[in-house]
Amino acid sequence: MKTPPCVLTIAGSDSGGGAGVQADARTIQALGGFACTAITAVTAQNTRGIAAWRPVSPDLIAAQIAAVLDDLPVAAIKTGLLPGAAAVRAVATVLDAHPHIPLVVDPVLGSTSGTRFLPPAGVRVLLKELLPRATLVTPNWPEAEAMTGVRIRTSADVEGAAQRLLASGCRAVLIKGGHGPGRICRDCLVVAGKKPVWFESPRIKTRNTHGTGCVLSAAIALRLARGDSIKAATGAARLFLIAGLGAGRRTVLGAGAGPALV
Ligand code: PXL
Numbered sequence: 001m002k003t004p005p006c007v008l009t010i011a012g013s014d015s016g017g018g019a020g021v022q023a024d025a026r027t028i029q030a031l032g033g034f035a036c037t038a039i040t041a042v043t044a045q046n047t048r049g050i051a052a053w054r055p056v057s058p059d060l061i062a063a064q065i066a067a068v069l070d071d072l073p074v075a076a077i078k079t080g081l082l083p084g085a086a087a088v089r090a091v092a093t094v095l096d097a098h099p100h101i102p103l104v105v106d107p108v109l110g111s112t113s114g115t116r117f118l119p120p121a122g123v124r125v126l127l128k129e130l131l132p133r134a135t136l137v138t139p140n141w142p143e144a145e146a147m148t149g150v151r152i153r154t155s156a157d158v159e160g161a162a163q164r165l166l167a168s169g170c171r172a173v174l175i176k177g178g179h180g181p182g183r184i185c186r187d188c189l190v191v192a193g194k195k196p197v198w199f200e201s202p203r204i205k206t207r208n209t210h211g212t213g214c215v216l217s218a219a220i221a222l223r224l225a226r227g228d229s230i231k232a233a234t235g236a237a238r239l240f241l242i243a244g245l246g247a248g249r250r251t252v253l254g255a256g257a258g259p260a261l262v
Contacts, residue, residue: 005225011080012041018259019211024218038064047254049113055083058090075225085122092129102224106217132169141179162190208258
């Protein structure tokens with residue numbers, strides 16, 4: 001008998017396959033895990049952008065999570081797109097009944113192409129009700145700015161924003177530097193009570209970037225499911241994403257931003 005590491009992703013469907021639950025499941029599978037899914041929203045999109053989207057009702061999101069956790073040996077959970085304050089609250093409520101499963105919160109507030117998924121009222125509920133339950137939260141610069149009100153330009157700003165997010169009660173914060181300037185991508189991990197750790201890597205020149213945040217947070221969740229520390233899981237997940245972005249530079253899928261991981 002054997003049981004693969006089981007990860008539950010609570011995220012939106014991307015019909016184009018690049019981001020969301022499709023990216024998460026592909027990542028978890030590629031790393032030898034088994035993906036369970038709770039779909040939070042359905043988007044009609046391709047590599048060029050989002051044509052339409054609808055939220056799944058909070059009670060149906062909660063029912064999917066409860067059904068999975070009632071049976072499967074989920075060893076880590078990640079959240080992505082959460083479509084509104086009521087959805088965030090519903091997720092937080094079910095997850096509070098399972099306090100020992102590591103939780104990675106990828107605060108997907110909107111799409112790069114400009115669709116807003118979680119309005120400010122939802123961000124407030126995320127900070128107040130879901131982050132206290134989170135092992136790790138993984139905002140990029142614009143998301144960290146929206147969540148803290150801190151304007152980010154320098155490394156000191158990043159560390160300041162991370163401290164603010166820690167104050168909401170999560171165990172650790174990873175502020176991703178992909179939106180920052182320069183040829184080096186610098187991600188800052190702060191685990192509560194420890195000094196900031198900076199992960200640095202050359203920026204990869206590719207148009208296939210859709211779903212990078214999804215791949216990273218799903219890979220971190222998978223590594224946490226395998227028992228890694230937050231720092232080890234983050235380092236391993238970054239290397240996995242970097243390898244995927246590098247390997248995908250010559251991939252052509254669609255006319256727009258192709259998938260970060262194929
Ligand atoms: O990459 C953020 C993201 C996550 N989940 C879904 C998305 C997007 C961006 O478009 O559509 C479903």
